[in-house]
Amino acid sequence: MSLRISEIFHSIQGESSFAGWPCVFVRLAGCGHGCLYCDTRYAEEEGSLMELDDIVRRVAEIGAPIVEITGGEPLEQRDSLLLMRMLCDRGETVLLETAGFLSVADVDPRIHCIIDLKTPSSGVSEKNNPENVALALARKRLCEFKIVVADRDDYLWAKELLQSTGLPDVSTVLMGVVYGRLDPAELAGWILSDRLRIRMQLQLHKYIWNPAQRGV
Ligand code: SF4
Structure with missing residues (x-):
């Protein structure tokens, strides 16, 4: 069994409650949802087929406290579910980053879904x-x-969604800015003023490296 892979790389996790941890990223190719502020358009290219065993071996070779399956949209390739199970079975801490258009109902319950x-x-x-x-x-x-x-x-759209669902009472909610579009200080002011019970985050990797750089 195989997956279409855009890239596998070693970096610092930048956008989640795991931010700051060294992490192996497995970026699956393909998405096509067309978000206007997408910063990984290159992941829409075809990528290269890789056997699941080879992906697991590569992740182990790099060696990091966590591994993140990302995209593109990883759940568009259904064998990503099996890859995540294989990594969990090896004792890895596995994160899945998904655009949220597809349900995570079939994702192994051991996976941390972002x-x-x-x-x-x-x-x-x-x-x-x-x-x-x-x-x-x-x-x-x-x-x-x-x-x-x-x-x-x-921001107002998000605030309404959070208040109407009560999501912050059961899950960590992280809010950040589109890099270069909104001043983080402005967002911080809104969150504090509205007393939202959420975490603000910055895209850490974009402050460490060139924000346009691929593979970080
Ligand atoms: S879902 Fe992610 S990869 Fe796909 S277009 Fe949107 S931001 Fe880009």
Whole structure:
């Protein structure tokens, strides 16, 4: 069994409650959802086929405290579910980063799911899959949610969603800015003023390295 892989690389996890940990990233190729602020368009290219055993071996060779399966959209390739199980069975701490358009119901419960909630400025917020929020509210998966905000309208949309669902009561919610589009200090002010019980985050890797650099 194989997966189409865009790249496998060693970096610092930059956007989740695991931010700061050295991490092996397995970036699967393919997505096509067309988020307007996508910063990994190259992952839409075809990528190279790799056997699951070879991916697991490569992850072990690099050696890091955590491994993240990302994309593109990893759940579009169903064998990613098997890869994640194989990595868990080896005792790895495994993160899945997904755009949140597909349900995580079939993902192994040992996986830490980092699920985007796409805001209106992404152009695709209507594709957010409500089943993922429902799974989190029912505490059926290890989920945290990531919201990227480009402007005040995005923020108000997110605030309404969080308050109407009560999501911050059951899951970690991380909110950050679209790099270069919104001043982080402005977002921090809104969060504090509204007393939101969420975590603010910056895309750590973009402050360590050149923000346009691939493979970080
Ligand atoms: S889901 Fe992710 S990879 Fe796909 S277009 Fe949106 S930001 Fe880019």
